[in-house]
Amino acid sequence: MSNEITPGVLDGTDEAILVLLEQDGRLTHREIAAQVGLSRSAAATRVQRLLAEGHIDVRGVVHPAVLGHDVLAHVSVTVNGSATHVAHAAAAREDTTLVSMTSGHHALVLELRAKDIVRIDDALAEVRAIEGIVTTETLLYTEVIRDVAAPVGPAPAAGSLDETDYALLRALQANGRASYVDLAASVGLSPAGTRRRVVRLLDGNVVRVGAVVRHSGRERRTATGIGLRLDGAAHRPIAEQLARLPSVIFVARTLGRYDALLTVNTATSGDLVDVLDHIRELDGVREAETWSHLRFIKETYASLRLGQSSGPRAVPG
Template identity: 90%
Template structure:
C-alpha cells in the first residue's frame, strides 16, 4: 500500500486517523500507527499533512462553564439578500462560536454562548437588528450529551484552577498536540509536573483535546443537522441511543421547536439515508427535520482570553 497521497485528497487511512484524533488529539504517532497499520514515520507524516493542509486543527477546548458560558443556544436565521454578508456580520461577534450557511428553511445556523438567559435575550435582540436578518428561531440547550469538539457533562468545580492551570489551558487551546516539554517551557514547570497537570485537567473534564475538522469542501464527509420531535417519556432513552451513533458529532436536548438537536457526518448520501431511516425508526421519534451545513463560516470552540 502506498503512503503517498496527492495534496488535498483524503483516503481511507487519512479518514481513520481523523476519527482517532477527534476522539483523542494527543495520541502519539506510535499509537496512531498501531491503530491504522502504518509505520511510525508514515503516521507522523500523515498527521503533519492533515494539519498543514488545514483538514484538521487539534486544540484543547475548555468546558464552557470554565469560560463563564452557562447558557448555550442554537439560532436558525432567515435572511433577505446575501446570506454571506449576514454570516460575516455574525462571525464578527464574540458570542458566536459557530456560524454555518445551510440549506432548508433557514439560510444560516448560529451557536450563541453567554453567562445567562438575559445575555442570550440581549444577543438575540442585537441579531434581529442586523441588516438582512428577517427571522430568528431559537433553541436553548438543556443538556449537551455528545460533542466531539468540547467537554460535556458536569462542570469543573468552581475555584479549582490556578494561574498555572490557566496558562496550560491557553497553551493547549493554541496547540493541542504540543509536547509536554514544550508545554512545560511555556508555563515554567518540569515536563513531569506538566504531564500531571494536563492529565488532571483532562480527567477533571476541564478541557478536551481533539481534532476539529475544518470543513473546506475537500473532505469526504458532509455535516447534516437534524431536529427531532419526541414523545414525552422518550427523551432520555432516545438520547442515549442517538449518542451511540458512530456518525453523531453533536447531540443536545433542547427547549424550543425541537426536543433534541443532532449533527451527523456521513461520507455519502446513501450513508445519510441509512442514518435518517434508523433515527426515524426509533420508538418515540415523532418527526425528524434536516438541513445541510453547506459552509462553516466560523468554528470557534474555545476562547483564547482565559484568565485566572
C-alpha cells in the first residue's frame, strides 16, 4: 500500500484504518501498521490526519443503561418547508442523539433516548410541535444487535461504578485515544491502575471506544438506512446474520412498520447494490425499503456530562 496521502482525500489505506478504528478505537499505531502494511510512523501520520481533518472522532460511548436511557426510538419525519430548519430544531434537543437529513418520502430521521416509554411519548409530542413537521412515524428498538458506535447487549452487571470510573468515562468520551498516562493524570491514579480500570470498563460492556465516522455529504463512503419486513417469528437469527455483514454498522430489532432496522456503509453505488441484493436474498427477508443519509446534523450519542453521576451502577468488580 502507498504511504503517500493527499489532504482531504481518503484512499483505500485510509478506509482500512477507518474500519480498524471503528472496531477498536484504542488500537496502537503499531497494531494498525501491522494490519494495513505500513510503518508505525506512516500509520501514526495517517491516524493523526484522519483526526485533524475531522473525518473521524474516536471516543468512548457509554452503555445507554448506565445513563438511565432504557428506551430508544427511531423517528422518521416529513416536513413542509425547509428540512434544514427542522433538523437543527430537533438537534437542539438534549434527548436526540442522532439527526439526519435523508432522501425519499421522509426528509429526516432522528433517534430519541429516554428513561422510559412515558418520556419517549412526551418527547414525541414536543418533536411534533416543531414548526414545519407534518408527520412522524416511530419505531421502538426492542433489541440492538450491532452498533459500531456504542456498547450493545445486556446492561453491565455485578459491582458498581465509583467516581473514579465516572471520571474515566468522561475522559474517554472526550478523547477515546487518550494515553493511559494522560488518563491517569486526569483521575489521580497510576498509569497501571488506570489501565486496569479502563480494561475492566471495556470488558464489562460499560463503554465502547471506537471511531465515529463523520458524514458531511462530501465523503466517499455513503450511509444507507434499510427497513426490513421479515417472515415468520425467528427475527433475531436473521438480525444476527445481518449483523455479521462487514458493511453493516447498525442492526436493531424494532416494533412498528419494520421488523428490523439497519444502516450500511458502502464506498460505491455498486457496493451498495451488492449488499442490498445479498440482504434481499436471505431467507426470511420479505421486503426492504431504503433511504440515503444525505447529511448528519447531529451524531453526539448519549453522554455523561461533567460532574454527572448516576449513583451506584452495575459493573464487573
